[in-house]
Amino acid sequence: MAQTRQIKLGLSCRYLGYHVAAWRHPDVPSGGALSLQHFLKVARKAEAEKIDMIFFADSVGVREDDLPPGSAARSMKNAELEPTTLLSAIAACTQSIGLVATASTSYNEPFNVARRYASLDHISGGRAGWNVVTSWSEQEAWNFGRDQHFDYDTRYAMADEFVDVVAGLWDSWEPDAFLRDKQSGLFYDPEKLHILNHQGRFYRVRGPLNSARTPQGRPIIVQAGGSEPGRDLGARAADVIYSSAHSIEKAQAYYADMKARVAAYGRDPSELLIMPGVTFYVGETMERAKAKQDLLQQLIEPQVGLSILYHHFGDLRDYDIDGPLPEPKHAKVKSLADSLYQMAQENNLTIRDVYLTVAAGNSGWTIVGTPESIVDELQSWSEKNAADGFNICPATLPNGMEDVAEFILPELRARGMFRTEYEGPTLRENLGLALPELGDIVSRHGRKVVSL
């Protein structure tokens, strides 16, 4: 009998879960987004359950403060811990779980990013991952001396070069460069030091990085781009893709496209793991699962509901909330706005329907069901080449992780789909990825990034 295909699992931990009303749930600590103890509780539970990695999305600004009056102050998305500092603290209190933090290529310097993630990889003993994003809101641009965010092409061109610089800096020192020979007085072997000397369109960075090569060789690179340049960057440089798909057909198409792109870059398709985001509402029975979702949906006030759609469709307060959704307007993330509009058209949804749907899963794939029915879907996606694993986006935390442990994992394990022990101490080992050689990330121009 063929062995069941194993899946990888990540847990997205931002704020207090992915439901817009998560903070109002009776079991959720409403101040948790600023509490190390809250996230430690989640991380320890996830580690006890052998989840591959916890993940933090991020923004460098309060994106919600341009919402219509009354809505902004009802949002929990305004105060949080910075993810690399938070994950360093969690690293010190855990042993095996992967730690993936987001950093923007638009509003950081590549040297600082290379350094902070290398540091996190050393501190955690090889569990760091960098989720590469380009940011999307004007609110972020305003915090960095700009009137407007970079246009799409520019910011992706920047990201492309930024990743090359970071990867090149991570290759500054060979694994055995540091001799630290007390007898001879030689601290390192100068033959094993490589100066990057990068001079590109956006960045000039000499190097070397003031860090040794990290326990994972280099931190894992995670990316989420669905657009053409985003897919290209992911196929070229990423180890993991957090994708977004609402149907198995779309997920399969994305999966096939990405694996083909990876191969076109001369990489083995298994070197890139595709992990769609998914939100569960799970219970022993369908009724109980539905009740969990309903409890949260009822906590959404109409003005908060409209605010969910604000960045995609503008101010909808003058529309009939139970009428049809208008076309996207000034959308911040066009692909997302288009897919919401398409969903509304195809299913004849009202404005209220749409915001409730988005709220239920933060516009990602959402499943309401029993452990069996949910794992049936996951297994189907896994076996039909739609996913190598899943990035779980719980509606609420910490109880969302408890639901995963109580309902989802036992069923996955009963079918032989998920580990009972970690494969190793590093994220790379648990993801089944090989230790990279220097220069493993090949730039768009085909040359090795590192100047050996």
Next chain:
Amino acid sequence: MAQTRQIKLGLSCRYLGYHVAAWRHPDVPSGGALSLQHFLKVARKAEAEKIDMIFFADSVGVREDDLPPGSAARSMKNAELEPTTLLSAIAACTQSIGLVATASTSYNEPFNVARRYASLDHISGGRAGWNVVTSWSEQEAWNFGRDQHFDYDTRYAMADEFVDVVAGLWDSWEPDAFLRDKQSGLFYDPEKLHILNHQGRFYRVRGPLNSARTPQGRPIIVQAGGSEPGRDLGARAADVIYSSAHSIEKAQAYYADMKARVAAYGRDPSELLIMPGVTFYVGETMERAKAKQDLLQQLIEPQVGLSILYHHFGDLRDYDIDGPLPEPKHAKVKSLADSLYQMAQENNLTIRDVYLTVAAGNSGWTIVGTPESIVDELQSWSEKNAADGFNICPATLPNGMEDVAEFILPELRARGMFRTEYEGPTLRENLGLALPELGDIVSRHGRKVVSL
């Protein structure tokens, strides 16, 4: 009887101690600069001994890689952990000790610095400090798209504005802004949110910061400037000064000058703590203390000795090592080079003498002695208005901290000069500083930074 004046104590922890040959010492773990466990050992010992704070100097590049051939590879100053990530990890494993990390105003964005230190303050429950530096090496400039470092006036003008922006961002939210009222659905009170809207010569930053006001109100600001603009910035905005002085007379003059400057900014002079750096070699007898120093001095090869002077005096390999020191040339930190040259002139020192002297204490104040003789000096500095406390720069770690615990602290406590228990859980409380109001840091132009 008048109460003995209490002192504050910091511990500088960078690399493996401040002696250039520290890593070759038999009791020093030569790979410790990349090891969380090494620094945790030091931090836990320091906390057990009620030290106010541990401190990490920093650079954003390998400054040593322009040294003459053969010297660079003999330096330990090339690979280290990034201080905010390291201190976040230490925060998770300690309860009371202060955590001060360096970040450069020349090679960071103020929003990112404000955010990371606010995050560290939340994570640590109010123990974060930011040591403000402007950087000084070309090696750092080269990692950030520049051919040369910013000139002195420009980088201090940048630092001045940068600190205002960071302080203003830290004032984004009033202490009770976050209601998180599950019943009403109101997450925060919009009246208690303040948008900075900073538009200056170097920075345009709107805000708000995506963090709540921190446990200390805002993190502690530390600064070390000895120059005119450095002193002015420190007097205006710092809570603690890490000063550098080789004699009590110079320390007294600096202390008096800084306290007067603080008063001129309308602050109470007690709001700024002056803490000179000091390196001890201590033993039960003077002979044992001297033997500790000699052991390290003998581990300095001549080429490493000359490399210590390289950034101040250029390449000295063609000079007689036992002849006189030439005048400073292309000095990176002019004030330091001048003071070394003056020291050599006044004491008739050879090149070898100077590098050995610098090596003994990393060019700071160095005392070799018994517990009694050392604490006599500290007490004298404290009582004669030369210091509010001291920033201990141990020659080696972790054993330098063990020496402090075994020899220095018992003597300080016997004289009633140092605490036996922490005053509170925050660094601010232990330093005896009040919780600040919003807008407590007054900008150079007299106005409050925050736009209330």
